[in-house]
Amino acid sequence: xxxxxxxxxxxxxxxxxxxxxxxxxxxxxxxxxxxxxxxxxxxxxxxxxxxxxxxxxxxxxxxxxxxxxxxxxxxxxxxxxxxxxxxxxxxxxxxxxxxxxxxxxxxxxxxxxxxxxxxxxxxxxxxxxxxxxxxxxxxxxxxxxxxxxxxxxxxxxxxxxxxxxxxxxxxxxxxxxxxxxxxxxxxxxxxxxxxxxxxxxxxxxxxxxxxxxxxxxxxxxxxxxxxxxxxxxxxxxxxxxxxxxxxxxxxxxxxxxxxxxxxxxxxxxxxxxxxxxxxxxxxxxxxxxxxxxxxxxxxxxxxxxxxxxxxxxxxxxxxxxxxxxxxxxxxxxxxxxxxxxxxxxxxxxxxxxxxxxxxxxxxxxxxxxxxxxxxxxxxxxxxxxxxxxxxxxxxxxxxxxxxxxxxxxxxxxxxxxxxxxxxxxxxxxxxxxxxxxxxxxxxxxxxxxxxxxxxxxxxxxxxxxxxxxxxxxxxxxxxxxxxxxxxxxxxxxxxxxxxxxxxxxxxxxxxxxxxxxxxxxxxxxxxxxxxxxxxxxxxxxxxxxxxxxxxxxxxxxxxxxxxxxxxxxxxxxxxxxx
Numbered sequence: 001x002x003x004x005x006x007x008x009x010x011x012x013x014x015x016x017x018x019x020x021x022x023x024x025x026x027x028x029x030x031x032x033x034x035x036x037x038x039x040x041x042x043x044x045x046x047x048x049x050x051x052x053x054x055x056x057x058x059x060x061x062x063x064x065x066x067x068x069x070x071x072x073x074x075x076x077x078x079x080x081x082x083x084x085x086x087x088x089x090x091x092x093x094x095x096x097x098x099x100x101x102x103x104x105x106x107x108x109x110x111x112x113x114x115x116x117x118x119x120x121x122x123x124x125x126x127x128x129x130x131x132x133x134x135x136x137x138x139x140x141x142x143x144x145x146x147x148x149x150x151x152x153x154x155x156x157x158x159x160x161x162x163x164x165x166x167x168x169x170x171x172x173x174x175x176x177x178x179x180x181x182x183x184x185x186x187x188x189x190x191x192x193x194x195x196x197x198x199x200x201x202x203x204x205x206x207x208x209x210x211x212x213x214x215x216x217x218x219x220x221x222x223x224x225x226x227x228x229x230x231x232x233x234x235x236x237x238x239x240x241x242x243x244x245x246x247x248x249x250x251x252x253x254x255x256x257x258x259x260x261x262x263x264x265x266x267x268x269x270x271x272x273x274x275x276x277x278x279x280x281x282x283x284x285x286x287x288x289x290x291x292x293x294x295x296x297x298x299x300x301x302x303x304x305x306x307x308x309x310x311x312x313x314x315x316x317x318x319x320x321x322x323x324x325x326x327x328x329x330x331x332x333x334x335x336x337x338x339x340x341x342x343x344x345x346x347x348x349x350x351x352x353x354x355x356x357x358x359x360x361x362x363x364x365x366x367x368x369x370x371x372x373x374x375x376x377x378x379x380x381x382x383x384x385x386x387x388x389x390x391x392x393x394x395x396x397x398x399x400x401x402x403x404x405x406x407x408x409x410x411x412x413x414x415x416x417x418x419x420x421x422x423x424x425x426x427x428x429x430x431x432x433x434x435x436x437x438x439x440x441x442x443x444x445x446x447x448x449x450x451x452x453x454x455x456x457x458x459x460x461x462x463x464x465x466x467x468x469x470x471x472x473x474x475x476x477x478x479x480x481x482x483x484x485x486x487x488x489x490x491x492x493x494x495x496x497x498x499x500x501x502x503x504x505x506x507x508x509x510x511x512x513x514x515x516x517x518x519x520x521x522x523x524x525x526x527x528x529x530x531x532x533x534x535x536x537x538x539x540x541x542x543x544x545x546x547x548x549x550x551x552x553x554x555x556x557x558x559x560x561x562x563x564x565x566x567x568x569x570x571x572x573x574x575x576x577x578x
Contacts, residue, residue: 009042009085009463010528011042011521011522012040012041012042012458012464012465012466012521012522013041013045013087013463013464014041014045014084014465014466014468015045015374015467015468016028016045016047016467017047017049017058017378018046018049018050018067018070019496020468020496021496021499022498022502024069024072024075025046025070025071028468029078029082032082036511036512036515037515039523040519040522041518042084043086043463043465044079044085044086045087045088045271045273046086046087046088047089047378048088048089048275050066050070050071050088051063051064051065051067052064052065052067053067055096055175055176055241055242055243056173056174056243057494058089059091059243059275059276060091060094060095060096060097060174060242060243061091061095061096062095062096062099062100063099063100064090064260064263064264065263076267079268085271086267086268086271087269087270087272087314088264088272088273089272089275090257090272090273090274091275092246092257092275092276093172093173093246093277093279093280094171094172094173094244094245094246095118095243095244095246096241096244097157097159097241097242097243097244099244101117101118102117102244105117105118106159106161106162109162114252116252117246117250117252117253117256118170118244118246119169119245119246119247120168121137121154121156121168121169122137122167122168124284125137125139128140129143136168139284142285143284144425145425146285146286146287146288147287147288148288148289149425150173150423151173152423153427154168155171155245156169157169157242159240160236160238169242169244170244171244171245172245172276172279172288173243173276174242174487175240175242175243176240176241176242176487177238177239177240178239178240179209179237179238180237180239182202182234182237183202184202186233187201187205190226190230190233191223192226193223193226197223201223201230204218204220205234215227215230216231245279245282246280248282254301257302257305258305261306261309262309265311270310270312271311271312271314272306272311272312272314273314273315274302274314274315274316276316277299277315278290278295278317278319278325280295280298281295281297290317290325296332299332312335313335314334314335314336314372315334315335315336317336317337318384318385319384319385320384320385320386320388321388321396322387322388322390322398323389326369327367330367330368334370336369336372337371337372337373338364338371338373338460338462339382339385340385340399341360341373341374341375341460342374342375342376342377342381343382343383343386343405344357344399345375346411347404347408348456349443349449349452349453350408353558354539354540359399360399361460361533361543364460364461364462365461365531365533369462371461372465373460373464373465374457375453375457375470376438376439376467376469376470376493378467378494379434380420380433380436380437380490380493381412381434383408383409384434386398386405387405412435412437412442415437415441415442416437416441416476417435417442417492418437418489418492419435419489420433420435436481436489436493437476437492437493438469438470438474438476438477438493439467439470440475445473446561448561448578449561450470451513451517451578452556452561452562454514454517454518455517455554455556455565456541456554458517458518458521459543459545459552461531464518464521466518467493468497469493469494471511471514472497472501474495476492476493477494478492480492480494517565520565520567524550524567524569525547525549525550526568529545529546529547529551530546531545532544532545539558540555540557540558541563542554542555542556549568550568551568552565552568553566562577562578563577563578564576564577564578
């Protein structure tokens, strides 16, 4: 159980990368020191390029030392002086292939101290599957069909070792394999050709590599007899990145967690988001997603380490509402993410109907959930989370019907969003996972809709987390998404804002009005009191927060998108109308 006195501050939380604004974290800090941002935030969720990383924009961590290209110790001191509480990630499920632990395995093989730190796929499944012609163990069908996949194909990365062998390691999330151009000298040393012949062949091979062509499909004429040697040279010259799943059955992994939590505490961390923790526990015959009771055992163990370091845990979990995992995690005393709000907000505004949103708000209140909510974020807009789910033969309804979820998807896609899917073991798409778009673009780039969404978020139960780009009404960045390739869909919502963008932004109404509403949420004592959802029609919203002395009330018309906020300040009543 979480310590009862470890409660997250009730203020507003900024969410950004260290270099989302300007070039370094110091530029964000400069923004927070401006008059326009005074008292707007009391928390800051800094994404993990804060640490040394190499893939998935920070979530493939090399080590948990400061990334000195972006962050300095002076930055940490400045944030402390601003009384801004810090929240970081620990990526429980995986580390980078470039981590010291995995590099040690590559260098020392079976003699490595860390040989069991990561999960050799073949070793894991050797008694429960059969090797295919590529030397990969394919689990028995009954086991394979249970696996929850985050990408197409088996969740593995084949890693080349210095002795020439390749071994498959469990790799649930991202990987990147790059074929680099060869040089003629290496080719000349590999096959029986002279330097001129080697240069001509090298030019042809490198052209194929640049065009992402299969070397085996090349017609090299008289040199086809060397195809095997050439292929080996090309394969040897490749580079790769990957988020390698750790083996939580190894005590060295838990030693690493102990060291990491102690380290982030010294950086000023108060809140620790557990990224991908539901994938950590692995067992033959289970799904590889929130296996029970193993996941609970691991969560309890990491919580004991957190309590020693006075850290508050925030488990990150995406699952269908009908699965009730959010309820299970909350009942154990943990803060939970409100991944339901983004989709519900779009549904509410686009249909001018508050029924589904208020059903969820009342559940949060009645069950006493401690939530952190959001609209936009570094990831996508969740949609899978809103669905129902069959559990033990009984179908539990979602917060929205499938047709309503499909409508949200279609609306955002029509407005330029990109889709992230889930797959079965054969690589077939089985479900939408999330849609990637800025929240402003998802709302049709309508400033009044965005301002209304922000006001509703500020009045929802839970700690409001705000994506930096949404404050400035950021639009879909198609060029960045296209440049990112097959895994670049998330870059649509990660545009870096220059210091000039900030200077110009704070002169606009959409920015200033959001900041005004957020400042009220961050500073008013009313939000430390009780929330009451007042009776109203389904196309209106009426929410009040109050203590004995203070109050703040939101009244909104979902048909016109107009709203007002009436609140007490220094024994006087004031109103903001939009």
